[in-house]
Amino acid sequence: MSRRGAGGRGAGSRDAGGRGPGSPGVGTATVRAGVGACEVHGDVIPPLHLSTNYTFEGLGAPRRFDYTRSGNPTRAVLEEALAEAEGGVGCVVTSSGMSAVAVALHLCPPGGRILAPEDCYGGTHRLLAGWEARGLFRVEWTDYLDLEAVETCLREGVDLMWVETPSNPLLRVTDVAAVAERAKASGATVVVDNTFLSPALQNPIRLGADVVVHSTTKYVNGHSDVVGGAVISARSETAERVQWWANAIGVTGSPFDAYQTLRGLRTLHVRIARHEENALRVVEALRAHPAVRRVYHPSLSAHPGHATASRQQSGWGSCVSFELDSADVVEPCVAALKCFSLAESLGGVESLVCHPATMTHASMPEQARLRAGISDTLLRLSVGIECGEDLVSDLERALNRTLEPVGV
Numbered sequence: 001m002s003r004r005g006a007g008g009r010g011a012g013s014r015d016a017g018g019r020g021p022g023s024p025g026v027g028t029a030t031v032r033a034g035v036g037a038c039e040v041h042g043d044v045i046p047p048l049h050l051s052t053n054y055t056f057e058g059l060g061a062p063r064r065f066d067y068t069r070s071g072n073p074t075r076a077v078l079e080e081a082l083a084e085a086e087g088g089v090g091c092v093v094t095s096s097g098m099s100a101v102a103v104a105l106h107l108c109p110p111g112g113r114i115l116a117p118e119d120c121y122g123g124t125h126r127l128l129a130g131w132e133a134r135g136l137f138r139v140e141w142t143d144y145l146d147l148e149a150v151e152t153c154l155r156e157g158v159d160l161m162w163v164e165t166p167s168n169p170l171l172r173v174t175d176v177a178a179v180a181e182r183a184k185a186s187g188a189t190v191v192v193d194n195t196f197l198s199p200a201l202q203n204p205i206r207l208g209a210d211v212v213v214h215s216t217t218k219y220v221n222g223h224s225d226v227v228g229g230a231v232i233s234a235r236s237e238t239a240e241r242v243q244w245w246a247n248a249i250g251v252t253g254s255p256f257d258a259y260q261t262l263r264g265l266r267t268l269h270v271r272i273a274r275h276e277e278n279a280l281r282v283v284e285a286l287r288a289h290p291a292v293r294r295v296y297h298p299s300l301s302a303h304p305g306h307a308t309a310s311r312q313q314s315g316w317g318s319c320v321s322f323e324l325d326s327a328d329v330v331e332p333c334v335a336a337l338k339c340f341s342l343a344e345s346l347g348g349v350e351s352l353v354c355h356p357a358t359m360t361h362a363s364m365p366e367q368a369r370l371r372a373g374i375s376d377t378l379l380r381l382s383v384g385i386e387c388g389e390d391l392v393s394d395l396e397r398a399l400n401r402t403l404e405p406v407g408v
């Protein structure tokens, strides 16, 4: 964050890693990925290779690529850029975030034991439970904030630890280094779903993780027009196994999706800086508003994950959740918003609002949902890159409406 403008962060913020969205690491690698590498025509931007197959130079003499499911020149540029951005040695780009999750779960041996957070992404929860029911492995649901419980599980034997931080929608922060250190001592593989922050704000491999998973659908592509995923490995042996399974199952991403996602990735660091700036303004406005009971964001010193986030993240992230005073005002508030569209997903340039209880987390049993702190009055914002002033005044106008007496 050293090169971030002075207006970029609000009170209470601090430099966490020195590798923020404005630092040369991520920004330069993603902007320069594959630029000018085409030797035939000297294309500045690597061309889109749609061909499903490639000629052999002769019998027994394949070129670098033979068949697009196994490898494709356009996808390879994105894979190399993502591996570099995350500090990994290899990457496989997949057809969705869920297929990236599915491929990464193959790193658990048959009949093995997986430790996973209760509040992980709903699709991941569903896949873990579904495959456990088929006997592929056993799942132990845990709370990574309770490191003693994690240690107890590790003593009983764990093959793979699934981590997702910050969590959705309450943005609970897991200490990746603390978890990875304990996993290493007991031989478990650590996989971190880094979707919520993107490689611009958090690099789990540098914190000790073995594998990073992304839904590139979110911040990496960032324009809400491609569903995709990626699995990045810290070691080449893991990278080879991941590539083997992605090819064997047939879930590698399409070349066109890779082309689009690479275009999105090139502006990741610039978008993230603006996302961050806007999110901090929104947090400030929400905190000051009488209609808001509580705000959840790691930038707040009262947030339980604040200290860990300031150590392991190089920014706070731009999803913000908040509670309104009563369930009755949720609908009028959402309806009054003009700059926040009512939709699931996150990480696009446009701002979104979501009501977790009836949308992303609707399939959770009510008691479990309330136990997890996802109340009926909770709203989650994915703060976009519009003009910050417009976002704040839109929110304030919608929140003011909830304070008006009914019928006025």
Ligand SMILES: *Cc1c(COP(=O)(O)O)cnc(C)c1O
Pocket: 096, 097, 098, 099, 101, 121, 123, 124, 164, 193, 195, 196, 214, 215, 216, 217, 218, 227, 228, 229
């Ligand atoms: C969206 C998401 C996924 C799944 O990704 P898709 O691209 O929708 O398949 C996995 N993990 C997290 C944290 C997500 O937000």
